[in-house]
Each structure stands twice: as structure tokens, then as C-alpha cells.
Amino acid sequence: MVTLLTGLCCALAMAPKWALPKILAAQDASTESLGQAPADDPRLAAVRRTMEPFGPIESIRVPGGDTTESLVVGHPGHRAELEVLARELPGATAAITELWGPDWAQSALVVIAATPSEFAALVRVGAEMPTEVAAASVADPFVRGNEPTGQRVVFSPDAGRRLSADGLGTLLRHELTHIAARAETADGAPQWMLEGFAEYAAHRGRGHRFAEIAPTVNAALRTGTLPEDLPPDTAFTGGSAVASYEQAWSASTFVAEKYDEHRLVELYRRLAAQRQDAASEDRVLREVLGIGRADFVADWRGWLSAQAV
Structure with a gap:
């Protein structure tokens, strides 16, 4: 399930008690308060070509510490999940930095797929992902020294229907941890x-x-x-x-x-x-x-x- 040679790490959608309730529409958050990403944001370019055939794209810019900034991207039908993940990102990033240390980007591109086919395309696998996989992180090959590029966390189209907001936040932290540790993680490690x-x-x-x-x-x-x-x-x-x-x-x-x-x-x-x-x-x-x-x-x-x- 985890093929680090191609930079892919996945998380299962298990359903313990803390994750079972379906998420509700996000409250006290909006595109305006979180920040709409400009259309020419270079991070959008990495996923736009894949996502546009599946419908209109919405994006939320999430300011982080110092000058860092994360981006949450999806389609209008996943607006509630987009806002949940946007609110979870600052705390998740801070928690991972506290544990792992500051030697990682401390920002992320987070994407919600609309269909299983889009999910597979966004994580660059040749076939649809197993149904139990709710999220995956992926990175391009190491092209700048020992630093992976093109990293993103991708959620499956039904992750928000299967998990509570707490469950989505937990999966987000799991995949962000893989991103934080990617540069120090070799293919074939246990x-x-x-x-x-x-x-x-x-x-x-x-x-x-x-x-x-x-x-x-x-x-x-x-x-x-x-x-x-x-x-x-x-x-x-x-x-x-x-x-x-x-x-x-x-x-x-x-x-x-x-x-x-x-x-x-x-x-x-x-x-x-x-x-x-x-x-x-x-x-x-x-x-x-x-x-x-x-x-x-x-x-x-x-x-x-x-x-x-």
C-alpha cells in the first residue's frame, strides 16, 4: 500500500468511534475569511490539468506561520470538507512541527477528489485506489538535492461521507507526517x-x-x-x-x-x-x-x- 519508490503513502479509512459521525456543514468559516487562492497560484497548476475534466475547481488559501501558506483544493460538491480541512491545517501543521521539528516545508497542498478515477489520477496510480484508502500523499521524484517536490495530500471522494471532522483531521495529520518525513525516508524502510x-x-x-x-x-x-x-x-x-x-x-x-x-x-x-x-x-x-x-x-x-x- 505504501510505495515510497514512487512517493505514495496511503491511509486506511478505519471507523473507530471517534470517526463515525458524518461531517456537518462547516460553520464560522468562509472563502473570504480563509482566503481564496488566486487562479495563477503555481500550486494549482500542479493539479489543475488533472482536476478540470471533473468539474469546476474551488480553492482555499490557509495562512500558516511566518510566510508559509497552505492550499486546499476541490470541487463545489465538497465545500464542507474543504472548509473542515482548511480549519484543521494550521493546528495539524503546528503539531507535526512540534513532534518532528521545523526541517520541512510546514505547508501543504491538500486536494479532495470528486471521483475514484480522479483520486487515482491525482496520486498517479494506474488503476483506481482500493476502496479502503481514504487519503494518500504523493511526491514527485527528488529533483532538488534531497528535497522531494510536488508534494500533496489527496482525499478520496467519499472520505467526508465516511468520516467525522475529527476523522478527517486525523487522516490529514497522518499524511502530513509522511510529507514532513519524506526527505529522510528511504524506499524499503520498515x-x-x-x-x-x-x-x-x-x-x-x-x-x-x-x-x-x-x-x-x-x-x-x-x-x-x-x-x-x-x-x-x-x-x-x-x-x-x-x-x-x-x-x-x-x-x-x-x-x-x-x-x-x-x-x-x-x-x-x-x-x-x-x-x-x-x-x-x-x-x-x-x-x-x-x-x-x-x-x-x-x-x-x-x-x-x-x-x-
């Missing part, structure tokens, strides 16, 4: 770290409880079933994807709670720097956390067993 960290950043400080974030894992824990190991890369697609994302989130949350967020970020930077195997993961874990892989998994499983509710 998905349990990449997706776990993005999920940790997505839920951080949003008041979601363990059983709400990881209902599949929680249900297994209540029967006494623990994962035997960290989820392999192949488990992040198909029927095992939901449990794998939850397990990956729990591994990052475990690191943040037992150690601290600084070491969680350092662990990400080290593990994401290159393709890993069990031996190299063991080495990095020892260097960052002072514990080998086998003991790390055992401690994580012990922490998990105490979380069931």
Missing part, C-alpha cells in the same frame, strides 16, 4: 515504523483512547491474543492491513511512553534511512533505545497486554 509513526503523530493530543484507535488489537487482547512480532511490510495490504496499522501505532506509542518522543523521532530517522532486516533493526534499537530487537518486541507485547479494556 512499514511498522513508517506507518506507526504517522499514526502516532495523527492521534497525538487528540484525546483518542487505546480501544478507539486500535479496536481490532484491543478485541484480540481481550481474548488473550498478542501479536507474535512486529507486522511485516506485506501485512499492510489486504485483510491484515487494519490490524497491522493498529499494531504499528501501538509500537510507536509504546516507545513514546516508555522512553520519550525525542527517541521515537530518532528511532524513525534511523530506521527510515534505509532498507532494514532483523539484524539491522536490532542494531538500531540497541543504539537508540539500548535494547535489542527480541527484548523490544517482548517489552512491547507486555505493554500491549496491559492496555486491553
Whole structure:
């Protein structure tokens, strides 16, 4: 599901309690208060050719810190979602910067697709995206040194119908985390770290409880079933994807709670720097956390067993 070689990262649309209600029409926000992007904005040029065949385009300019500015783009039928995401962007950007650090653009192009075909075109895949994917981030190849270009977050056409405003905001943070970390993330890095960290950043400080974030894992824990190991890369697609994302989130949350967020970020930077195997993961874990892989998994499983509710 995540093909970093082509710069694509996806987020599943799972439906825990915090995400279930449908979003309502946005309130206390308007194009005028948020700022309409000019038609010649160069960021619009990156998506205009793809989007125009699917109907008229609306855009909202979202001022950020200092001179940064984000842009939310979609079609008139998704006006409520556009305004929700525009209001979520400043807080999401600030939260990710607080966790990851300031060494990223601290702005984003966020797009809502009108149809599955447009969704696939915006993330540059050859076929329609799997129906469980609610959002994806994509970047052009590295053309300016080590800095990816053309980065954007794309939401599926039904994301707003399937998720609450809180759910949309959580998905936005997940994908913005991938964008923030893109320049330090290599193809083939372990998905349990990449997706776990993005999920940790997505839920951080949003008041979601363990059983709400990881209902599949929680249900297994209540029967006494623990994962035997960290989820392999192949488990992040198909029927095992939901449990794998939850397990990956729990591994990052475990690191943040037992150690601290600084070491969680350092662990990400080290593990994401290159393709890993069990031996190299063991080495990095020892260097960052002072514990080998086998003991790390055992401690994580012990922490998990105490979380069931």
C-alpha cells in the first residue's frame, strides 16, 4: 500500500468511534475569511490539468506561520470538507512541527477528489485506489538535492461521507507526517515504523483512547491474543492491513511512553534511512533505545497486554 519508490503513502479509512459521525456543514468559516487562492497560484497548476475534466475547481488559501501558506483544493460538491480541512491545517501543521521539528516545508497542498478515477489520477496510480484508502500523499521524484517536490495530500471522494471532522483531521495529520518525513525516508524502510509513526503523530493530543484507535488489537487482547512480532511490510495490504496499522501505532506509542518522543523521532530517522532486516533493526534499537530487537518486541507485547479494556 505504501510505495515510497514512487512517493505514495496511503491511509486506511478505519471507523473507530471517534470517526463515525458524518461531517456537518462547516460553520464560522468562509472563502473570504480563509482566503481564496488566486487562479495563477503555481500550486494549482500542479493539479489543475488533472482536476478540470471533473468539474469546476474551488480553492482555499490557509495562512500558516511566518510566510508559509497552505492550499486546499476541490470541487463545489465538497465545500464542507474543504472548509473542515482548511480549519484543521494550521493546528495539524503546528503539531507535526512540534513532534518532528521545523526541517520541512510546514505547508501543504491538500486536494479532495470528486471521483475514484480522479483520486487515482491525482496520486498517479494506474488503476483506481482500493476502496479502503481514504487519503494518500504523493511526491514527485527528488529533483532538488534531497528535497522531494510536488508534494500533496489527496482525499478520496467519499472520505467526508465516511468520516467525522475529527476523522478527517486525523487522516490529514497522518499524511502530513509522511510529507514532513519524506526527505529522510528511504524506499524499503520498515512499514511498522513508517506507518506507526504517522499514526502516532495523527492521534497525538487528540484525546483518542487505546480501544478507539486500535479496536481490532484491543478485541484480540481481550481474548488473550498478542501479536507474535512486529507486522511485516506485506501485512499492510489486504485483510491484515487494519490490524497491522493498529499494531504499528501501538509500537510507536509504546516507545513514546516508555522512553520519550525525542527517541521515537530518532528511532524513525534511523530506521527510515534505509532498507532494514532483523539484524539491522536490532542494531538500531540497541543504539537508540539500548535494547535489542527480541527484548523490544517482548517489552512491547507486555505493554500491549496491559492496555486491553
